[in-house]
Amino acid sequence: MIVELGHYALILALAASLIQSVIPALGAYRGDARMMEVGQSSSLGVFLLLAFAFSALTVAYVTSDFSVLNVYENSHSAKPMLYKITGVWGNHEGSMLLWVLILAFFGALVASFGRDLPPSLRANVLSVQAWILTAFLAFILFTSNPFARLFPAPFEGQDLNPILQDVGLAIHPPLLYLGYVGFSIAFSFAVAALMDGKIDAAWARWVRPWTLTAWIFLTLGISMGSYWAYYELGWGGWWFWDPVENASFMPWLSGTALLHSAVVMEKRSALKVWTILLAILTFSLSLLGTFLVRSGVLTSVHAFATDPSRGVFILMILCIFIGGSLALFAFRASTLESGGLFQPVSREGALVLNNLFLTTAAATVLIGTLYPLLLEMVTGEKISVGAPFFNLTFGPLMVPLLLAVPFGPLLAWKRGDIAGATQRLYWAVGAALLTAIIAIALTQGTEVLASLGLGLGVWLLIGSLTDLAERANFRKAGLSKGFARLKGLPRSAFGTTLAHFGLGVTVIGIVCVSAFETEIVTSMEPGGTREAGGYEIRFDGMSKRQGPNFSEEVGTFTVLDAGRALGTMESARRLYTARQMPTTEAGIRTNWFSQLYISLGDSAANGGATVVRIWYKPWVTLIWIGTLFMAFGGMVSLADRRLRVGAPAARKSLHASGAKA
Structure with a gap:
């Protein structure tokens, strides 16, 4: 009975999401407050319905109800309880149910904590979320029903894929989905803002916490997935440039660019068009990853489904949402103001450079991932694009970006002093050169590139700390005043330092294990x-x-x-x-x-x-320790009151921003 109730809850969720997708947006168009309020109650209702459906499937797994086809194909009565629970999302149907549950969860969060948003913007955001939710609920019900029954019920199940019977399944997919799906909020904000025609610094301030939250989870999800593959598959590697790995890495790269671009938009009201486009592209890459995993076009240890009909359905979803959002962007882009101006040598300029390299790197990974598929589709020829291609194209793009990272926080807004920033980084320059020279001497000149890579990692470590040291000014102010100045800094400053420091730690780990293992x-x-x-x-x-x-x-x-x-x-x-x-x-x-x-x-x-x-x-664990620093840096930044969604102290200023918009 619980299974039928779960299926019924899934159908009701589809009906409720259809209501949410139309009425709030129509209310925003007409200026009807009552219609706009429907988005809040319906988003909470959809989340509760999907939570019940997910719980019903979990009960079927825990009780080994093999009359459910999904349980029969992916569970076994002798399987440990932990893997019975994690097996709920260790398959295509169950993982899609988790996907839409997280999507509804983020919609419910916007409804609960977005009360300070302008009513029309909030209504449109919830409607756009419901469009995505409706599409994927229809996909589940028509092609991937997790509650399908078997008659007669088998006595025993077929068990879960042995590779998935690991604690990593309890951690990696939920974290990854929280990142993947979390970027839907940035997408919804972008489309809603285009519908409203109102895009300003306040919009960037509203969207940053959601983007940062998704980025944190995606960082942790990719890191956990890397370590899981490292110890479980027995290949001894931490990254394989597997197409499905790339599918999660691409939205991480574009999401990182989006975070930095949103800072420029918030501070200087600049890069509006580019920030909106990045918000659309980041979630589009997340949808592309969903397509690659579930369409059957790839053969991978990560791939869930091999049914082409499912792939066609998801491809239609991609075309509708990616094509529709880009068409709306093209229609509205000419009406957007360019915003504040700045000199190339400035903090804004450094963030634009960051965006340039990150988006180019994402495009490189995209080409390397999709080219073999396109070639096979057009000519029938099968080729593989592996690590050599990505190492030769992605690596050189990262080196200038990593060299530029410490300069950004030291440059002033609007107009910076590159010579002054370089002078403040002399400790970082000296430490990096000394590290490279010592490494070259110890390896007797046989690992020059690796030695330079170690120097680059130290450059990031010391360079990231330089900004805090400069703000504290211990040399002139003394220890007590210096620490008092540090205490008064916004948490986002510490978050930035931790994230950049973690990047340096990861670089050192990658260089050491690649060159010296x-x-x-x-x-x-x-x-x-x-x-x-x-x-x-x-x-x-x-x-x-x-x-x-x-x-x-x-x-x-x-x-x-x-x-x-x-x-x-x-x-x-x-x-x-x-x-x-x-x-x-x-x-x-x-x-x-x-x-x-x-x-x-x-x-x-x-x-x-x-x-x-x-x-x-040697030093291989630094790869994952560095990612933990990055994620923790994001959490510290998220704790900044200026980024805390719904913070009481910020309500007045947010209302003011909304009024100006």
């Missing part, structure tokens, strides 16, 4: 030893274990340093009983920021030698 592929017998990264790895032997829904062969290794045992590592080969699918569980030992990584291959027929892959990855 050690990889050994060898056959080992019990008692045999190999050396990696200055450690001695002894293979102690294999043993068999039985899990709840799998059997595994576990290899045990002892890590020794100068003959002294530091501990043991285990790596396993698993076979999941229901699907008869093998997986590899890598053994990882972390020593400060570096890791030993061991993955098992096949064993000899006589049970003797075993193929073992051993990596020593």
